[in-house]
Amino acid sequence: xxxxxxxxxxxxxxxxxxxxxxxxxxxxxxxxxxxxxxxxxxxxxxxxxxxxxxxxxxxxxxxxxxxxxxxxxxxxxxxxxxxxxxxxxxxxxxxxxxxxxxxxxxxxxxxxxxxxxxxxxxxxxxxxxxxxxxxxxxxxxxxxxxxxxxxxxxxxxxxxxxxxxxxxxx
Ligand SMILES: Nc1nc2c(ncn2[C@@H]2O[C@H](COP(=O)(O)OP(=O)(O)OP(=O)(O)O)[C@@H](O)[C@H]2O)c(=O)[nH]1
Ligand SMILES: [Mg+2]
Numbered sequence: 001x002x003x004x005x006x007x008x009x010x011x012x013x014x015x016x017x018x019x020x021x022x023x024x025x026x027x028x029x030x031x032x033x034x035x036x037x038x039x040x041x042x043x044x045x046x047x048x049x050x051x052x053x054x055x056x057x058x059x060x061x062x063x064x065x066x067x068x069x070x071x072x073x074x075x076x077x078x079x080x081x082x083x084x085x086x087x088x089x090x091x092x093x094x095x096x097x098x099x100x101x102x103x104x105x106x107x108x109x110x111x112x113x114x115x116x117x118x119x120x121x122x123x124x125x126x127x128x129x130x131x132x133x134x135x136x137x138x139x140x141x142x143x144x145x146x147x148x149x150x151x152x153x154x155x156x157x158x159x160x161x162x163x164x165x166x167x168x169x170x
Contacts, residue, residue: 026094030117034151038161095134111143111167113160120150143167 025031098114114134116127127148131137136144145163149156 024097025117026090026097030115030151034115034117034149034157037151037154037157091133098134111164112139112145113164113167114144114146115151115156115160116146116148117151119148119156120153 114130114136116125116130118124125133127146131146136146145160145167147156147160147163149160151157
């Protein structure tokens with residue numbers, strides 16, 4: 001009922017459709033945790049591959065470009081400890097990686113879901129603050145959505161998956 005399996009089930013019948021979800025984010029963003037959350041059901045046809053944006057080799061970056069063509073799902077680590085400068089630096093790093101990916105020619109028009117993860121922590125930034133910080137409103141040729149979630153508790157993950165499903169079907 002939750003996650004990737006439901007997306008695939010809703011797409012059943014459209015057998016020519018291949019579903020590609022790319023999960024990107026800086027290290028420690030919570031990618032593995034989110035994959036585990038999504039894979040709590042039996043999804044034996046799914047082979048998860050995760051990529052940490054700032055730890056990728058050139059070959060992995062190429063792989064990301066190839067797989068980016070259907071859907072982008074960027075998982076952000078946006079926990080802010082009292083607006084500590086170290087975390088501010090990570091926030092900028094994420095924004096840079098995102099704008100680089102969005103400028104990528106091959107990726108034009110693909111919908112983007114941004115999971116503002118770790119919302120269970122009281123120190124997390126609000127999704128609206130994150131959207132503003134990442135200048136999401138400037139990406140006008142894109143369908144994008146920012147979804148507050150916690151990969152740890154699962155809260156918000158289903159809403160994000162529903163959005164993915166609706167935008168894939170479109
Ligand atoms: N509180 C909280 N912690 C989380 C959440 N998601 C992930 N974490 C924690 O954040 C840490 C990093 O999570 P991972 O899932 O390993 O992050 P990753 O993006 O796979 O990291 P790399 O593989 O290094 O790129 C772990 O200690 C997780 O338990 C969340 O929603 N809430
Ligand atoms: Mg990981």
